[in-house]
Amino acid sequence: xxxxxxxxxxxxxxxxxxxxxxxxxxxxxxxxxxxxxxxxxxxxxxxxxxxxxxxxxxxxxxxxxxxxxxxxxxxxxxxxxxxxxxxxxxxxxxxxxxxxxxxxxxxxxxxxxxxxxxxxxxxxxxxxxxxxxxxxxxxxxxxxxxxxxxxxxxxxxxxxxxxxxxxxxxxxxxxxxxxxxxxxxxxxxxxxxxxxxxxxxxxxxxxxxxxxxxxxxxxxxxxx
Amino acid sequence: xxxxxxxxxxxxxxxxxxxxxxxxxxxxxxxxxxxxxxxxxxxxxxxxxxxxxxxxxxxxxxxxxxxxxxxxxxxxxxxxxxxxxxxxxxxxxxxxxxxxxxxxxxxxxxxxxxxxxxxxxxxxxxxxxxxxxxxxxxxxxxxxxxxxxxxxxxxxxxx
Numbered sequence: 001x002x003x004x005x006x007x008x009x010x011x012x013x014x015x016x017x018x019x020x021x022x023x024x025x026x027x028x029x030x031x032x033x034x035x036x037x038x039x040x041x042x043x044x045x046x047x048x049x050x051x052x053x054x055x056x057x058x059x060x061x062x063x064x065x066x067x068x069x070x071x072x073x074x075x076x077x078x079x080x081x082x083x084x085x086x087x088x089x090x091x092x093x094x095x096x097x098x099x100x101x102x103x104x105x106x107x108x109x110x111x112x113x114x115x116x117x118x119x120x121x122x123x124x125x126x127x128x129x130x131x132x133x134x135x136x137x138x139x140x141x142x143x144x145x146x147x148x149x150x151x152x153x154x155x156x157x158x159x160x161x162x163x164x165x166x167x168x169x170x171x172x173x174x175x176x177x178x179x180x181x182x183x184x185x186x187x188x189x190x191x192x193x194x195x196x197x198x199x200x201x202x203x204x205x206x207x208x209x210x211x212x213x214x215x216x217x218x219x220x221x222x223x224x
Numbered sequence: 225x226x227x228x229x230x231x232x233x234x235x236x237x238x239x240x241x242x243x244x245x246x247x248x249x250x251x252x253x254x255x256x257x258x259x260x261x262x263x264x265x266x267x268x269x270x271x272x273x274x275x276x277x278x279x280x281x282x283x284x285x286x287x288x289x290x291x292x293x294x295x296x297x298x299x300x301x302x303x304x305x306x307x308x309x310x311x312x313x314x315x316x317x318x319x320x321x322x323x324x325x326x327x328x329x330x331x332x333x334x335x336x337x338x339x340x341x342x343x344x345x346x347x348x349x350x351x352x353x354x355x356x357x358x359x360x361x362x363x364x365x366x367x368x369x370x371x372x373x374x375x376x377x378x379x380x381x382x383x
Binding site for chain 2: 172
């Protein structure tokens, strides 16, 4: 059976496959099937992988405060790395973590080239996370509350912004993927997330912004 | 996920993060062009090629800097696979790159240098040395053919 036919038996609408943020964690079987089909040459399956994880890679790059141009280059390098390693991914269930790790390394290379990575006294690489990406234009947001919220987010400490920006990827990454994207212990993701969101509430509140009316579906509508 | 995650992820936090996700989707989505290029990356697959390993790169941390020569930055890289090696010297001047490479071991035919915008075929001399001047800064990969027709390709590397 051709890879395409094999895929179609499992995913009749694979060509129209789009991530569904409401569906929760992606079914691992589908990622495995997409990867195996792409390895066998199925371009639509590859497109499914790009649709599924493209926003994660973008979020990882933006979390490292790369400009839009550099972030685009990092995302593309990450896809090219996956292409050159097709057939060598031994654990398809961890593809998202592999991609997040690869994107992080490409981010670090980019930061190193631009002289923004510094070596700390103990030899660990640290990154200058401040003030390099162009500020995002919150005027794009139709709702005043969202604009204020985004500006409050911009007032968080860099480490908090970094973690939350990765967690904002759509569909939502697992903590394993977030840990891979940021080289953080997985056990610290949850506590850090809680602390950073609490700081965000404090910052928002200091601007007179109430976040109590947020609902799970929200008025901003579904993302594209 | 650990038990801590379950304890710490309050419904309020989940709602706030989901809202932030929607806001990020409005203000900073992955650009359509980036997604489109990602789909196109599949076409760069080098089927049946052996992937060489980057075994040395003077630009990686912990390596001795090759440094600066008359205002140009010099970077040395070594790739290896099976019986073939590729030594690469990259001289950076501003946003332009000059390559001098040497194929170590048996190879046949021209060396193909692919960039993000095009590709160049260069013929190594009898000692395996090839040169390519004035490439744009950015990603590059090099492929060469071993006698018998097996293609060897380097990983993409940003120069």
